Amino acid sequence: MVGRKVYHLILQEERMKNQKIQLDEEIVYPLAEQRFIKTCGFDLNREKHQRMMKRGQKVREDGIGGIRIQALGSFYDSEIFKDGRIRAGDAEICCNYFEQIPENAVKGIYFYMLTAGECYFSSEDNIMDFLYADIWGTNYVDAGIEILKGKIEEDMKNRLKGEEPVYLSEEFGPGYFGMPIMESKKFFQILNGEEIGVSVKDSGLLIPQKTCSGLFFVLNDPDIKTEPECMRCLGNPSGCRFCKIRAKMEEVQE
Amino acid sequence: MEKQELLDKAKEAIVDADEEEAFHLILEAENQKLDLLDLLLLGFGAGNQEIGDRFDRGLLSLPELIYAAEVMKNVTNRILGILNSEGREACSFSAKGTILLATVAGDIHDIGKGIVASTLRTAGFEVIDLGCEVPVESILEEAKKRRVDIIGTSALLTSTMIEQKKLEKLLVETGEKKNFRTMVGGAPCTPRWAKKIGADGYSEDAVEAVKVAAKLIEEKWKK
Numbered sequence: 001m002v003g004r005k006v007y008h009l010i011l012q013e014e015r016m017k018n019q020k021i022q023l024d025e026e027i028v029y030p031l032a033e034q035r036f037i038k039t040c041g042f043d044l045n046r047e048k049h050q051r052m053m054k055r056g057q058k059v060r061e062d063g064i065g066g067i068r069i070q071a072l073g074s075f076y077d078s079e080i081f082k083d084g085r086i087r088a089g090d091a092e093i094c095c096n097y098f099e100q101i102p103e104n105a106v107k108g109i110y111f112y113m114l115t116a117g118e119c120y121f122s123s124e125d126n127i128m129d130f131l132y133a134d135i136w137g138t139n140y141v142d143a144g145i146e147i148l149k150g151k152i153e154e155d156m157k158n159r160l161k162g163e164e165p166v167y168l169s170e171e172f173g174p175g176y177f178g179m180p181i182m183e184s185k186k187f188f189q190i191l192n193g194e195e196i197g198v199s200v201k202d203s204g205l206l207i208p209q210k211t212c213s214g215l216f217f218v219l220n221d222p223d224i225k226t227e228p229e230c231m232r233c234l235g236n237p238s239g240c241r242f243c244k245i246r247a248k249m250e251e252v253q254e
Numbered sequence: 255m256e257k258q259e260l261l262d263k264a265k266e267a268i269v270d271a272d273e274e275e276a277f278h279l280i281l282e283a284e285n286q287k288l289d290l291l292d293l294l295l296l297g298f299g300a301g302n303q304e305i306g307d308r309f310d311r312g313l314l315s316l317p318e319l320i321y322a323a324e325v326m327k328n329v330t331n332r333i334l335g336i337l338n339s340e341g342r343e344a345c346s347f348s349a350k351g352t353i354l355l356a357t358v359a360g361d362i363h364d365i366g367k368g369i370v371a372s373t374l375r376t377a378g379f380e381v382i383d384l385g386c387e388v389p390v391e392s393i394l395e396e397a398k399k400r401r402v403d404i405i406g407t408s409a410l411l412t413s414t415m416i417e418q419k420k421l422e423k424l425l426v427e428t429g430e431k432k433n434f435r436t437m438v439g440g441a442p443c444t445p446r447w448a449k450k451i452g453a454d455g456y457s458e459d460a461v462e463a464v465k466v467a468a469k470l471i472e473e474k475w476k477k
Contacts, residue, residue, distance in 0.1 A: 041315035048270050052321055124364070127372040128324050131317060134365045181411050203360035203413040 016075040016159075018192050021151070023069040023114075023144050031143035032136070039135050059121060059132040066118035067136075069144045070196035073152065074111045075159065078218075081106045086215070091189035093215075095172060095179035101217060101224060107166050108159075108218040110152050113191045115198050115211040116140035137210035145171070145212065156218055167222045173214025174204060181205075187213040257288055261297035268301025268329070269308075271322040276329045284336070294333045302326045302376065306461045319461070320369060323376050330376070349380040351403040351471040353437075354396060356388040358417035363410035366440065366460075370406070373460035379467060390421040397434055404470055406437040406463070415442050419451040426452070435470040439463065 036056065042049040080088045084099035086109060119140070121133035153168055160166050170177075174184040181204040187193075188200050191213065199207045206213065255263075260283060267276040276298065283293045305322045308314040314322075355371055357364045364386050371381045382400055384393065397405050409415040418438050425431040437455040438448050448456035455470050457463035 040317045048272070048318075052271070052317060055321075056317075124368055127368050128317075128320050130365060130368055131320050135317070175411075181413050201360060203411055205360070205362065205411060205414075207362070209362065 016073060016155070018195070019073045020195055021071040021073055021148065023071060023147060025064070025067055025069060025140075028069055028140060028143045028147060031146060032139045035139035035142055036135060039139060055128065056132045056136075059129050060119065060136050062122070062129075063118075063120035063133050063136065066120045067140060068117035068197075069114070069140060070117075071112055071114040071144065071148050072191045072193070072196055073148070074190055075155070076109045076111070078106045078108055081109060081217075088190050091186040093179075093183055093186050095177060095183070097172070097177040097179070101169075101219075102221075105219050105221050105224055106217050107163070107220055108156075110156070110168075110216045110218070111187065111190050111213075112145075112148060112152070112215070113187060113193055113196065113198060113211070113213040114141060114144050114148060115196055115206075115208055116144060117197075117210070118208050119210070141210050141212055149216070152216060160218065164220050166218050166220055169217035169219050169224070171214045171216060173212060176214070184213055255282060255286070257286075257292075260286075260288065261293065261300070264293055264297025265301035265304060268298050268322055268326055269304050271318065271325045273325045273328055276325055277332065280329070280332055280336075290333045290337060294330060298326060298329050298333075306464070309459075309461050316369070316459075320372065323373060326376055327372075350378045350468065351474075352380040352382065352400065353404040353406055353467055354382045354384065354393070354400060354402040355406045355408065356384040356393050357386040357408045357410075358414050358421075359387055359389045360417065361409050361411055361414040362386045363440070364408070366410070367406075367408040370408070370439065370457075370460045370463045373464055374467060377464045377468075379464075390417060390424050393421060394424055394428065394430060398430070402434065403474055404435045404437060404467055406439065406467075409438075409440040409443065412442045415440065415447065418443070418447075418453065422452040435474055437463070437466055437470065 037044065037053070040052065040056065042053055044050055044053060076088050080086055081098075081101075081103060083103075084101075086093040086098070088109075088111070116137050119133040119136045121129040124130050149168065149171075156166060156168060172179060174181045174187070184204045184206055185200050193199060193206075193213075197208070198211050201207065260279060264276065264279050267273075267279060279297070280290070280293065283290060302323070305314060305319055309316075309319045353374055355367050357367055367383070371383050374381050382396070382402065384396060393405060393407070405421070407418050407421060409418055422431075422436065425434065425436070435454045437457060438451070438453045439457050443456060445456045455466040457466045
């Protein structure tokens with residue numbers, strides 16, 4: 001398929017630094033729609049949910065002009081990971097969780113930034129449309145990340161082929177696994193967000209809102225799973241809302 | 255249709271978020287010369303209570319809650335419109351209190367705040383929404399100007415929630431703390447955070463926000 005070919009060629013550049021990656025909305029949409037339905041808790045056999053989905057689809061159609069999924073990617077060799085810290089150029093990215101990752105297990109690091117643009121909606125006074133637009137935006141980002149991750153895995157297998165088997169870690173990023181949100185400013189030292197229309201505020205907030213940045217470790221061991229410190233956090237026994245462990249626990253309980 | 259049957263169907267119409275059916279029931283009630291305020295409070299209002307309870311118990315998703323609340327809002331406007339045109343005062347709908355909401359400086363997340371605003375309005379509160387990236391000085395200035403009862407702030411980042419603490423400090427330093435009750439919300443906020451900074455209330459979601467606001471208003475009136 002043409003789309004897949006384009007992604008394969010783009011990610012194969014040896015010196016993958018600040019690589020711009022366009023993701024066609026038509027390719028992302030089916031995945032985003034599945035996620036939208038799941039987020040909203042819709043059972044499309046129910047008349048009420050059919051009505052709600054119809055409204056949701058209209059919001060998407062009205063707002064589609066603003067959806068533009070773009071990403072940036074960079075690959076760095078393992079040498080940038082030392083003593084539990086990542087040093088890429090002038091940027092030093094810190095996260096307590098990194099100390100739990102064995103240095104000799106890291107074979108490289110992929111950095112990414114992805115934005116879905118904006119899903120326009122009629123007015124903030126129309127809270128239903130506002131909410132639907134927000135949910136679409138979030139799910140376009142999540143679907144985009146899922147597709148991007150697939151492409152990164154493909155690149156990883158080709159880039160590091162012939163060596164030992166390698167695996168992609170969990171996603172790390174500002175606001176996840178205890179990485180301070182302010183670290184998002186450092187991602188801008190690694191990836192030129194302006195190329196995809198992204199900027200960062202002093203608070204670490206990325207603009208447009210439906211944007212995320214993060215990284216994947218390339219590991220030589222699929223079983224590296226260390227316990228996040230926040231599991232023992234006494235401040236909030238349930239863990240913070242961004243905790244993936246908590247989300248997985250809730251999923252299991254359901 | 256018997257009155258009780260009509261009230262039960264009205265409740266169901268809100269739970270099912272069926273605006274068409276709701277409007278049909280209003281017409282039916284008019285034709286039968288039934289009290290529309292009763293229909294609103296005991297019928298549709300019961301449905302509104304039910305959706306809040308179901309959301310609390312995790313039986314309703316957020317979109318379902320908002321969708322139903324939108325129907326409730328439209329139903330309320332329709333009935334009040336009819337009553338006003340008849341020259342009747344819907345005195346049960348005087349505002350329960352006035353709440354000023356804002357997303358703090360440095361933060362632009364406002365969907366949660368918008369949902370809280372919408373839910374508070376449906377519950378009978380007057381809501382003034384200052385929008386996003388509002389400095390604490392502006393929040394206080396507007397709260398004084400509009401003589402609100404409660405100030406509610408929203409922050410979605412750990413780096414911006416510090417503004418909520420700043421607001422509490424400002425209220426104390428200016429001697430204004432006695433005039434306003436405060437509420438905080440947003441993903442990084444917790445009851446512990448609210449207590450730590452001296453806020454009067456915390457809510458995890460829009461339904462809880464209504465309960466907390468009602469409680470704070472009651473406390474304020476008692477004093």
